[in-house]
Amino acid sequence: MPVSVPEPHPRPRAEVVIDLAAIRHNVSILARCAAQSGAGTMAVVKADGYGHGAVDVAIAALQAGAGALGVCSVDEALELRHSGIDAPVLAWLHAPGEDLAAGIAAGVDLGIYSVDQLDTAAAAAYLVGQPARVHLKVDTGLTRGGAYRSQWPGLVHAAATASDRGCVEVVAVWSHLAHADDPGHPIIEKQVRYFDEAYQVARDAGLRPLRHLANSAATLTRPDLHYDMVRPGIAVYGLSPVPGTDYRLAPAMTLRSQVAMLKRVPPGEGVSYGHVWHTDRETTLALVPAGYADGVPRVLTGRLDVWLGGRRRPVVGRVCMDQVMVDCGDDPVAIGDEVIFFGAGANGAPTAAEWADKLGTIHYEVVAGMVRPRLARTVLNRQLAAPSPVLDQQRAAR
Numbered sequence: 001m002p003v004s005v006p007e008p009h010p011r012p013r014a015e016v017v018i019d020l021a022a023i024r025h026n027v028s029i030l031a032r033c034a035a036q037s038g039a040g041t042m043a044v045v046k047a048d049g050y051g052h053g054a055v056d057v058a059i060a061a062l063q064a065g066a067g068a069l070g071v072c073s074v075d076e077a078l079e080l081r082h083s084g085i086d087a088p089v090l091a092w093l094h095a096p097g098e099d100l101a102a103g104i105a106a107g108v109d110l111g112i113y114s115v116d117q118l119d120t121a122a123a124a125a126y127l128v129g130q131p132a133r134v135h136l137k138v139d140t141g142l143t144r145g146g147a148y149r150s151q152w153p154g155l156v157h158a159a160a161t162a163s164d165r166g167c168v169e170v171v172a173v174w175s176h177l178a179h180a181d182d183p184g185h186p187i188i189e190k191q192v193r194y195f196d197e198a199y200q201v202a203r204d205a206g207l208r209p210l211r212h213l214a215n216s217a218a219t220l221t222r223p224d225l226h227y228d229m230v231r232p233g234i235a236v237y238g239l240s241p242v243p244g245t246d247y248r249l250a251p252a253m254t255l256r257s258q259v260a261m262l263k264r265v266p267p268g269e270g271v272s273y274g275h276v277w278h279t280d281r282e283t284t285l286a287l288v289p290a291g292y293a294d295g296v297p298r299v300l301t302g303r304l305d306v307w308l309g310g311r312r313r314p315v316v317g318r319v320c321m322d323q324v325m326v327d328c329g330d331d332p333v334a335i336g337d338e339v340i341f342f343g344a345g346a347n348g349a350p351t352a353a354e355w356a357d358k359l360g361t362i363h364y365e366v367v368a369g370m371v372r373p374r375l376a377r378t379v380l381n382r383q384l385a386a387p388s389p390v391l392d393q394q395r396a397a398r
């Protein structure tokens, strides 16, 4: 008798699904919003695109109207360059010893916070034989990166001198807000006042830089702070930058798995390690092969729902390294059924924002943490880039 080998199920055990159509939708909202005040859009794709995949997100963002990309490190910028992305890229936080020369040679703009860093960039530019394009960061009140008020005039004058000598090109003056998610906060006005003063110091030194300040929240709530360019991150991924406010953004990431086995269990059974949960009736339990090694936090034991078979259902018992159990009651659930841990949230399904609330963190951390060796990644709706704008126009005309 021939042995029949079961077809492999096409769905991985646990996977992150990224919908690039959602990314394009979100970026087009942001870019339109920025364009209304004459500003360009730099899509922020640091930390592997907040866990969504930097290269895919960057390409989708550029297709949808972003004109530039923002990342943290030169290495992140080089990943984009090595993928053939030639749009302007700004890398804004450098650790001592990082290879700024490689960034300069690849045409990456550098965020610069101090005279020391400026000197390092100028020396690297001299070796490369090409000026460093720098964005001078002023600390206007976040009290994190950037030149403090007392350090700003020194940085500006060093930059003006280096610019005269051709080692650097001062592209922009920029800063970052401390309370952007609270659009009426008085600290914002204080930061804007310092920002405008800092810009004037640069102008007085003979520089004519661009200005950028707004993250996602300020992009959507404070058009008066768009300046020449906005730097949205979280909104690109479809997550609301202002808690509780809906901007018609589409969450781009879904964490999903599938039912691997089912069992019918009587009342009174302890379930999973430590028996922290017992069945209180006869019920069907589904085994789902995704656990804390796949990004499902063990600390959410007893507090987690999944979307399975058209409704929310509780994860019961301890979250384990490789698996969880889901209580399905008497419903007809089948092996291979899709299990959504979080996603776009249609019909009240769980979202990354809900996880963040339960975890006492922000959705930024939830999605950025979904980069794990065992998690499969599936990217939906990649769009072929037109080989040239002319072809694009011809296609649109047809």
Ligand SMILES: *Cc1c(COP(=O)(O)O)cnc(C)c1O
Residues within 6 Å of the ligand: 044, 046, 092, 176, 214, 215, 216, 217, 231, 232, 233, 234, 235, 241
């Ligand atoms: C991460 C980051 C952003 C994007 O912030 P969101 O709140 O995600 O929009 C913008 N600017 C800087 C300097 C950042 O570090």
